[in-house]
Amino acid sequence: xxxxxxxxxxxxxxxxxxxxxxxxxxxxxxxxxxxxxxxxxxxxxxxxxxxxxxxxxxxxxxxxxxxxxxxxxxxxx
Numbered sequence: 194x195x196x197x198x199x200x201x202x203x204x205x206x207x208x209x210x211x212x213x214x215x216x217x218x219x220x221x222x223x224x225x226x227x228x229x230x231x232x233x234x235x236x237x238x239x240x241x242x243x244x245x246x247x248x249x250x251x252x253x254x255x256x257x258x259x260x261x262x263x264x265x266x267x268x269x270x
Contacts, residue, residue: 239264249261250266
C-alpha cells in the first residue's frame with residue numbers, strides 16, 4: 194500500500210468518524226434530509242393558487258399573517 198493511500202484513508206476515517214453530530218444517528222445531516230422529505234410530502238397542502246399567493250404574500254414580511262399559510266411558503270418562495 195502506498196503512503197498516499199494510507200494518508201488519504203486515515204484522513205477520510207478521521208473526517209467521517211470525527212463528526213458524529215453531523216453523520217451520526219439523528220445528526221444534522223439526517224435531520225436536514227428528514228425535513229426535506231417532510232416538505233416534499235406536504236407540498237400539495239397549500240390552499241392558495243399562485244395568483245392569490247403573489248397578491249397577498251409577495252413580501253416575506255407578510256408571511257406571518259394568517260392569510261399566508263406556512264404550507265405555501267415551501268411551494269412559492
